[in-house]
Every structure is written in structure tokens, then in C-alpha cells.
Amino acid sequence: MKMNKVDTEKAYQLLWNQITSLELEPGEILDIAALADELGFSQISIREALRLLIHDHLVEAPPRGLYVAGLKFSDLEKISTVRLNLETLAAQQAARQATKDDLVILQTLCEEVAQDTRELFTLDQRFHQAIAKAAHNNYLADTLDRLYGLSKRLWFLALPHLDFLPSAVKSHIKLVEAIRNKDESLAMEIMQNHIEEFYLKIKDIIQEKGLIEE
Amino acid sequence: MNKKNQPESLVLGIDTGGTYTDGVLLEYNTHRIIAAHKSLTTKRDFSIGIENVIKEIELADPAAIQMVSISTTLATNAIAEGKGKRVALFLIGYDPDLIDSFDMGNRFATPHYFYIEGGHDLHGGEKAPLDLQDLLEKTRAVQQKVDAIAVSSYFSPRNPDHEIRAQNAIASVCDLPIVLGHQLSTSLGSVERATTAALNASLLAVLQEFIIAVRRAMENRGINAPLMVVRGDGTLMNDEFAAQSPVETIHSGPAASAIGGRFLSGEDQALVLDVGGTTTDLALIKDGKVTVSETGASVSGYQTKVKAANLFSIGLGGDSQIRMGRGNQITIGPERVVPLAYLAHLHPNVKERLKALSKRGWPAPYPRELEYWFMQREAADHTTFTAREQQVIDILKSGPKPATEVLKTMGLLDPSQIDLDNLWREEIIGKSGFTPTDILHIEAKHTPWDIEASQAALSVFSHYLNWDEDRFQQAFWETVTEKITKAVLHFLTEKEIPTENGTGHDLALWFLNNTLIPAHDQLETSVNLKIPLIGIGAPAKVILDKTAQVFNTKLVLPEHYQVANAAGAVAGSVMVTEEILIYPQLSAGNVDVIGYYLQARDGREEIEEFEQAIDKAKHIAGENALSAALRSGADNPQVEIEVIQDGMDSYRIKAKAVGKPRLEG
Numbered sequence: 109m110k111m112n113k114v115d116t117e118k119a120y121q122l123l124w125n126q127i128t129s130l131e132l133e134p135g136e137i138l139d140i141a142a143l144a145d146e147l148g149f150s151q152i153s154i155r156e157a158l159r160l161l162i163h164d165h166l167v168e169a170p171p172r173g174l175y176v177a178g179l180k181f182s183d184l185e186k187i188s189t190v191r192l193n194l195e196t197l198a199a200q201q202a203a204r205q206a207t208k209d210d211l212v213i214l215q216t217l218c219e220e221v222a223q224d225t226r227e228l229f230t231l232d233q234r235f236h237q238a239i240a241k242a243a244h245n246n247y248l249a250d251t252l253d254r255l256y257g258l259s260k261r262l263w264f265l266a267l268p269h270l271d272f273l274p275s276a277v278k279s280h281i282k283l284v285e286a287i288r289n290k291d292e293s294l295a296m297e298i299m300q301n302h303i304e305e306f307y308l309k310i311k312d313i314i315q316e317k318g319l320i321e322e
Numbered sequence: 323m324n325k326k327n328q329p330e331s332l333v334l335g336i337d338t339g340g341t342y343t344d345g346v347l348l349e350y351n352t353h354r355i356i357a358a359h360k361s362l363t364t365k366r367d368f369s370i371g372i373e374n375v376i377k378e379i380e381l382a383d384p385a386a387i388q389m390v391s392i393s394t395t396l397a398t399n400a401i402a403e404g405k406g407k408r409v410a411l412f413l414i415g416y417d418p419d420l421i422d423s424f425d426m427g428n429r430f431a432t433p434h435y436f437y438i439e440g441g442h443d444l445h446g447g448e449k450a451p452l453d454l455q456d457l458l459e460k461t462r463a464v465q466q467k468v469d470a471i472a473v474s475s476y477f478s479p480r481n482p483d484h485e486i487r488a489q490n491a492i493a494s495v496c497d498l499p500i501v502l503g504h505q506l507s508t509s510l511g512s513v514e515r516a517t518t519a520a521l522n523a524s525l526l527a528v529l530q531e532f533i534i535a536v537r538r539a540m541e542n543r544g545i546n547a548p549l550m551v552v553r554g555d556g557t558l559m560n561d562e563f564a565a566q567s568p569v570e571t572i573h574s575g576p577a578a579s580a581i582g583g584r585f586l587s588g589e590d591q592a593l594v595l596d597v598g599g600t601t602t603d604l605a606l607i608k609d610g611k612v613t614v615s616e617t618g619a620s621v622s623g624y625q626t627k628v629k630a631a632n633l634f635s636i637g638l639g640g641d642s643q644i645r646m647g648r649g650n651q652i653t654i655g656p657e658r659v660v661p662l663a664y665l666a667h668l669h670p671n672v673k674e675r676l677k678a679l680s681k682r683g684w685p686a687p688y689p690r691e692l693e694y695w696f697m698q699r700e701a702a703d704h705t706t707f708t709a710r711e712q713q714v715i716d717i718l719k720s721g722p723k724p725a726t727e728v729l730k731t732m733g734l735l736d737p738s739q740i741d742l743d744n745l746w747r748e749e750i751i752g753k754s755g756f757t758p759t760d761i762l763h764i765e766a767k768h769t770p771w772d773i774e775a776s777q778a779a780l781s782v783f784s785h786y787l788n789w790d791e792d793r794f795q796q797a798f799w800e801t802v803t804e805k806i807t808k809a810v811l812h813f814l815t816e817k818e819i820p821t822e823n824g825t826g827h828d829l830a831l832w833f834l835n836n837t838l839i840p841a842h843d844q845l846e847t848s849v850n851l852k853i854p855l856i857g858i859g860a861p862a863k864v865i866l867d868k869t870a871q872v873f874n875t876k877l878v879l880p881e882h883y884q885v886a887n888a889a890g891a892v893a894g895s896v897m898v899t900e901e902i903l904i905y906p907q908l909s910a911g912n913v914d915v916i917g918y919y920l921q922a923r924d925g926r927e928e929i930e931e932f933e934q935a936i937d938k939a940k941h942i943a944g945e946n947a948l949s950a951a952l953r954s955g956a957d958n959p960q961v962e963i964e965v966i967q968d969g970m971d972s973y974r975i976k977a978k979a980v981g982k983p984r985l986e987g
Contacts, residue, residue, distance in 0.1 A: 114565040115534040149534055150541040209454055209487055213494045216458040220495075238494045 115153035120160050122147060127166045127176055128260040138167065138174040164257055181320045184262055188307040191255050192300065194248065195236065199283065199299035201243035203292040210242035214284045218277070225270055228277075229263055235280055239299075242287065265320070266313040276302065331985050332356070333389040334545070335891035336375055337578055338368050340395065341599025341641055341658060344888040345375035350388070350985060353585060355882045355889065357381070366749050368396045369535035376539045384544035388985035393552035393578035393891040396532055397525050397571045401431070402622045403747065406524030407469035410434040412457060413516055414484050415441015415449055415476030426513055431520045431624045434468055436460045440484045441476030444969075445908055446919055446926065449476060452484045454491050465496045470523035474503030474516035479903060480921060499526050505923065506567060507627035508901040508974070514618065518626040522569040529568035533561045548955050548986055554619050554630030556581040556612050556890070557897035558983055560955040569628050572619045575887070577631040580605035580612045582890025583856040586880035593810065593851065595866055596887060597859040599641040600658040602806060604634045604813045607856075634813040638805050640762075640861040643755040644798070646689045650787055652794075652801050660752055661759035665694055666775030669722050676778035680785070687782045688726075689756070696722035698752035705748075710740050718751060725753075756783065758861060761798055767864045803868040804838055810851070810873065838872060851875040858886040896956035897980045900947040902939040904932075905972040915971065922946070936965065936973065943977035956981030 123143075126132045138158060144151045158174055161167040168177045202210070217235045222228035233256055240249040279302040286295040314320055331350040336343065340363065347357040359379035364370040372392065381387070400406045409432040413421075418437045421427055427435070438460070440452035461471070471492055475484040482504040489500050501523040503515040537549060551564035556577035564571060579596035580603075583589075590610040596603045606613045612631045619630035637656025647653035666673040672694060679687045697718045701707075707715065710732075717728050725737065734740060745751045760776035762768040784794040808819045811834075820831040836847045851873035857866045863879055870877035880886060903921040907928055908914065918935040920927050922942055929935040944961045951959035959981030968974040 114530055114562060115537050118530060118534060144538070148538065150538040152541060152546075153534070153537065209491060212454045212458065213491050216455070216462070216495060220462065234495065241490075241494065 113153065113156070115149055116156040116160075119147065119149045119153045119157035123154075123157050123161060124164070124166070124257065127161065128257050128264070130261060130264045132176050134176050134179045134261070136176045138176065140174070164254055166257055166261075179261060179265065179320050181314070183258070184307070184311060184314065184320075187255060187258050187262070188303070188311075191252070191259060192303050192307075194252055194255070195239075195303050196296045196299050198236075198240045198243045198245075198248055198252065199287070199295040200292045201245060201248070202239050203287045203290050203295040205244045206242040206287050210238070211284070211288055213238050214242065214287065218280045218284055225267060229260075229267075232276060232280075233260070239283075239287075262310055262314070266310045269313045269317055270309070276306070279305075330386070332387050333391065333892045333983075333985065334376075334379070334387050334547075335578075335582075335888040335893075336372055336390070336392045337575060337582075337887040337891050338363050338371060338392070338394045338396070339575055339598045339887065340601060341639065343368075343371035343375050344885045345379045346882070346885050346888040346892075347379060347381060347387075348889055348892060350892065353889075355885070358882065358885045358888070360885075364749065365399065366747070368394060368399070369532050369539070372536055373539040376536075376543050376545070381543070381545075385546065387545045387547045389547050389550060389892065389983055390536075390540060390545060391550040391552065391558060391892045391894075391983070392536065393574040393887070394532070394571060395575045396528065397568050398573060398575075398621055400525060400528050401521060401572075401624070405528065406521070407527050408432070408434070408467065409470050409472055409520050409523045410436070410461070410464045410468040411472045411474070411516060411520045411523075412436050412438050412460070412488060413474055413476075414438045414452065414457075414478075414488060416474075416512060416516075421513075429513055429517055429624065431517050431524070432472075434464055435516075435520075436464070438488075442481040442484070443477060444480065445912065446477070446481035446905065446921065447908075448481075448483075452487055454487065457488055458491055458495055461492050461495055465498060468498065470499045470501065470526055471496075472501045472503070472516070472519035472523040474512065474519050476512055477510065478502070478504040478515070479508045479510060480905065480919075481926060482921075483926075499523065501526070506569065508903065509627055511627060514625050514627045517624050518569055518618075518628060521621075521624060521626060522567060525568035526565070529571070530565050533565055537561075548984070550892075550896070550955060550983060552578045552891050552894060553897075554628055555614050556631055556894045557980075558894045558955070559896065559898075560953075563954045569626060572621050572626070572628055573630040573633060576603040576605060576633045576635065577612060578890035578894070579603060579858050579887040580607060580631060580633075580890065581893045582886035582888070583607070583858050583880065583883075584610065584612070585889055585893035586882060586886050587856050587878050588880075589854060589856060589878060591853045592856045592878065593814070593853055594856045594858060595806070595810075595862065595869075597857065597862045597865050598639045598887075600637070600639045601635045601656075602638050602809070602865075604809060605631055606814070634809060636805060636809045638802065640759045640859075640865075641757050643693075643753075644757060644761075644783075645755075646783075646786070652797055654758065654798075654801060654805065657753075659693070659755040659757060660696075661757040661763075661771070661776075662692065662694070662754055662779050663760050663763045663771035663773065663776045665696065665722060665754040667771035669696070672722050673772055673775045673778070675724075676775050676782075680778040680781040687785065689783050689786055691724050691726050692756050692779050692782060693725040694722045694754040695725050695728055696752050696754060698749050701748070701750050707745075708741075711742065711745055714740070714742060714745065714751065722754065756780075758798075758802065758865065761795065762861060762864055765795070765864075768861065799868060800839065802865060803872060806866070806869045807838060807872050808834075810869070811849075849873060854878045856880065856883075858883050860884045892983075895980045896951060896954055896959070896983050897978065898947050898950040898954055898956070898959075900943045900950065900977045900979075902943045902975045902977075903968070903972065904935050904939055904975065905969075936975070939973075939975040940965075940977070943975050944979075947977035947979035951979035951981060955984050957984035958982075 144154045240252045283298045336345045343361045345359045357380040361374040441449045473488045485502040503519040507515045549561040550558040552574040553570045554573040580594040583594040592607045615632040619628045642655030643657045643659045756779040763773045763776040784791045856878045906915040907917040917930045959979040961979045964976045966974045
């Protein structure tokens, strides 16, 4: 595995967080020298971090300049379609492959209580990553990881208009139960409904409030 | 590339000592020093002092530099001052009663340690199942209170399974960095392994920030070269390795000095004495190499499993404060202050005040009136001070003042009545006093600053003692030589130095005293050092001259000995070691040997035949060491493999890959 340099890795994490939480807004110009000064990094590390983010589809590099990738309504459809299928696959594989350790981890994550919607999202993300890990297919886990970044931006866009989502927690508990019982089709079904519900809600809010141009 | 035709390989070595941060620009192949720079060490943030060196050292062409290498007391200092990050330590399969009964809980370097069921036995068999549930509950409970997590499992070098499973689980529930004991140490001492893991975890972010700052400074100066960091045994690792195992940089400063002394002098057998501003550090060169401590580095009372040079350090340096001790004894150090010559050089009115003090008839001037306090830097705007701190700052704003005057203004009698630790530590106020550097000014041996101020201070001391000034100087030099001589004797013999017990009947003490100052009419005693002394650091020449005489040996001062420490930062080899354990797999009831386990860093496998296991271990260890050495910047590393018996039927296969650093233009 090729390691990124320490400073590139750190700069990447910082920028990833700023972009996925919309602190750096879609379409915003990214000035390497200014970012290096502001964050206290070498310009090389910022440049390398941005290159990684281009690969993540979070930064765009048109012929001139660098921008935070724009958000389009069609992205929502595309991302949700891919995630829906891959998450369902992950749930199925997890039901087949999960070890005792995986089940302890999933159970622990289910029992954790979020204090607010933002924390709930973090927990939800951890839960999905743990499912992907329990599927014991690193290619699947890597692909899903990259989709979380894209998904997170849509979620943060809707965040101010969202209510608490206790139903998500309930479906997590049912999902762990299905995985424990090695019930592949039930695990797939719960996951499918869970993801669909999530995207429908986000889609509604984004459309209703006109948060992205169609 | 043909080395002979290559005109120059320029490298930049930087050493951060307790007082100064030194930099040298050096031609790697010929060891020729082209430029040197000295900057004050900034303890509050070491990277500032290093940035200053990188910014200011004379460089004709920064782009031509092929390597930057740094030795730093950052890790040692962070541990000593509690600046490391907060760590939760999980001890899997450790016996709480045993730890308690030996009162070892305070040896883990963190108050947040937790016992978890699990662990293995000597044969790598599972002692008890890992209680993952409990581990995760404890992680959830503590994760908001710490910045990193360390895990050490009982006998993990024999079987790291529980550490790896713990890491996997912890990483699923939180984002904190995780350090595993078996990755840092393959030896079986469970307490030291846990301590090493906890210290490493606490230093991860510290070293990461440091590397980010240094790389930014390099870029600003137009230097595009690999960055190396010196380990505690003087070898080099690249910055990526350093960021993962910061604990290995403990004691890297003194190790670099020793290697620099060897590098510049070419002496293969010698005792290196590095006289810095704060301390004098001793290290032994044997067959061209710095000797390494058998037990592992210890820092701030914590015993680790980190390989480090065998060092001894005493609190005596050029800027050690000279004071009057009990019974009118001259004491030197361990506190480091700014020499009065330098303070007066910056603030001429200090000189005038010192001169006036030395001429004052009544009340007679006291040596303690020679301690000055001064503003060292402006505090950042957002800093808030206590009322007392603010008062001191207000008093010092108009310029340096004697400590006695500051206290008097505040209506206090003794500095112990106020807590100014914060101001000292943040280097907002500084302390100045009479130092060996001042004596060197008076004796015209080293005179960059104000001689008159030093002279006035000397006259206060000798006046107070009713001595003439020559007698004071003589007594001072005797004290210096005695301290260093005792340090050398203790370091080389590992014996305790006898102390004055009042009876006068101790023969060892008499030998020592008579050797230092011959006093017997008939008996002459002497001790001969069979190897030369190598002196390093600006005051080395004068400070060590008499010590070399006592030991009847020569004092070697290599060219540029003042900055040999910084040269040492680039002089080490890049080294990576890789260990694999082979131990028997036993039948049920531990009766028969039915095969062998081969335990490498990342996994364990079973092999039936012993010979086959050894061959395979040698192969894997060699390959791993080689590729790790290449990744950490070694040029054409050579691999040596050693098989060491480690208990019954157990073997340790150790591969060491060593090469010169790869220089990149």
C-alpha cells in the first residue's frame, strides 16, 4: 500500500471534512497558496491533498483553476442508485460472513445513543462502515467509503431542515438481528428500505426547499 | 550516477539542544562544513527555532540540498513537560493484582489505563478469550477524554491476535489513532511494552505537527529534499516512519552529537563530551559506533523498550547558573539562564546597574542580586494571565530587573511565594544570571558579548566571599573539572561516586580527591583514560581542557566542533530492524513439540520442521527489513541476519538493513 506523506494525509483529512460538511461550499474556488497559509501546511501537501480529492469527485479541475465540486440534483439519483445496490450487497455478504467480533461491534454501535442529528449521522456512517467491514470484501468497503463522502454533502445540505430520525436506529437493530441469524434476504430487505427511506427524505427536502438547481 | 564525478552532495543537519538549535550545511562525501547557523531553541514550540535555522542559514542554492535531517529533543521534552496528548491504555490479559502489588500502575505514563480479559501465554496459546464487549464499552466511556489509544496484550509478541482484534474493534467505533504494543517491541517485558505503546500514542500528534511545520519551512526556503529524523541510537529514519514511531526519537539529540564527534574526528574509540548550554552529555564510541543501552531508553522515570544510545547527562553547561550554595560552596547548574554578558549586550542599562552594584559599599551586594528577570517575548493577544503574572509582566515591561527588586515591588520575600511556571514555560519571561559563559568572557576565552557586565558580577561574588578574583576563578574551574571528572568515572564504571561522609576515612574518596587536586606529600594518584576525549559544543575547548589533563589523555577538538551535534544529524546510517520469533507449538497439555510457530509482525504461521521454520524466518525477516529500509530512504541497504536463542526452543531471528541515506537532488 502506498502511504501518503504525513502532511498530505493530514491536509487531505482537513479538506475532506471541510468540503463534505459544506464549510467549503460547492463551486468555491480553491487557492492553494491561501489554503497552505491558513492551515499551516506546505503548498505541496495541499496540492497533493487536492489531487486525492479530485479522485474522490469532491474537487473539480477544469482547464483553469480548482473548485469544490458542484452539487447537481442528478448526482443525488446517481449516488443513491449505486449506494442502494452496494449497501444491499454488503448486508447480504455480512449476513454470510460476519464473525463474532463483527457482531459485538455492530451491537455496540446500535446501542449508542446520538444527542443530535449531526451525531446521528456520524453514528449511522460508522454503522454502515462496520457492515461493509463485516462483509469481508475490501473492494466493496473501499467503494462504499468513497460514496459516503459524496452522500454526506447531500445530507449536510438537508440537515437544517431535517427532523430527528429515530426510525433509522430501529432498522439498525433489526438488521443486526438478521445478520446474527444469517438471514441474507431479510438483511438485504432491511438495508434496502433503510437506504431508500433516507434518500427519499433527503430528496423531498432538497426539492421542496429548492436547495439545488435541477 | 558516478559518485566521483558528482561535484557536491549538499545536506542540511539540524540539532535542537536545550539552549541552541544548530544547523550545518555540509558536503556529504567529504564531510566538509560549508555554513553553520545558531538559533535559540524555542521550547514552547521546537519548530520555531528550526524554522529560523532553515530560514537564515547561508545557502547559495537551496534547491541543491539533497537531504535535511533533524535530531530533536521534542519527544523527550514533551514527555518531561506533560505536553504529550492524553492516552487511554488497554491492558489485555494483564493481572491487576500483580500490577497493584508492585505498585506499577504509575509506570504506564497515563492515568487512563484499563484491564481487559484476554491475553496469551508464553507458547502463544490463548490464556483467556478476549472480552471485546468490555473493551468497546470502556472505549465509549473514555473516548471523549483522550486523544489516542494504546493497546498492549499479554505475550503479544508471541501472539498479537488480541491486539489486532482490539484495534479493529476500536477503529469501528471511534476515529482516535491506535498504537499496538507488539508493533513497537518484540521483547516480552509486558509493563515496558505497555509504557512504550502509551508514550508512542501520546507523541503521535506532537511529531506529526512538527513534521508538517518543518516541511512547510523547507518549502518556504525552496528546499525540496527528503526529511529524516534521528533515532535515539543515532540512526536515521524518514519522516513517515518518525510520524508512526515518535517514541524512537527519545534521546536523539545526544546520540547525534556523539555520532557527529566521530564523523568529524574520525576517531573510532573515544569518549564524546558534548558541552551544551544546559547540559554536558557523555557517550562512548567503540569500534566507530555509539554504544547502545541494553535496557532501553528511560525518560522522565518511564522505562521503555526503545533502543537508545548509552548516555549520561549532567546539568552543567555554558549557561548553567552559578550560585552560592550552603557553606559558601560555589554551585553550578542545573538551572539554565541567559548569561549576564548577553543580557547586558542587549540592554546596556543592565551593565550600568551591575557596575553600580559591584561598587556599592553598603549594604554589601549579594550574589542573589545578580539574577535578572526580563520579558522574552510578547504573549499572544488572547492569552490571559493571573493577577500575579500580569503584575510581573507590568514590572518587566520597562526592561530587565533584578529578581530581588521584582519581588520587593510585589511585597514578597521569596520567589516560591508566586507561581510563575506558566510564564517561564511559555518563554514569556526569561531569567539571566552569572554563568560559565561570563567567566569565559572575563578570561577572554570567548567574548562575543559584554565583558564589563561579567566582570562586575565576578566582583560581586568574590567580594561576598572575601576572596580575590583569581581565587574565585580557580575555585570555579576546580568545581567544573570535579563535576565532569566524576561524571566520566560514573559513566565508564557504572559505580556510585563516594560522597563526603565527614569521617575522612573513605579510601575511594581520598583517591578521587587526591587525583583531582594532588595533596599528599608521598603518594601520587592518577587515572588514565586509554581513549581520547572528543569535545563538542562551543565551550568544549576551555571547559574540557583540565578534565583531559586529569585523565592523562588528549582532548580532540575536530574542526567545527562547535556544531558537530548538527553534523551528527546527517552522519548516521538509515537502519531498519525486523524480528521474527520462532517458538514451539505444543500438543495438548503442553507435552510434546508438534511443530513450530513463526511469528512475524503481521501474522503467525505454523511450520512442522524446525530447519524449515528458521530458513523461512530468515527469508521473511531479510525481505521485510530490506523493503522497509528502502522505503525509509536507505541507499543500497545491506542486510545482516542473526539468529538468537531466546529461552527454551525459542529463537529470535533478527534482520538488520543498513545503508547510507539516499540523497535526492
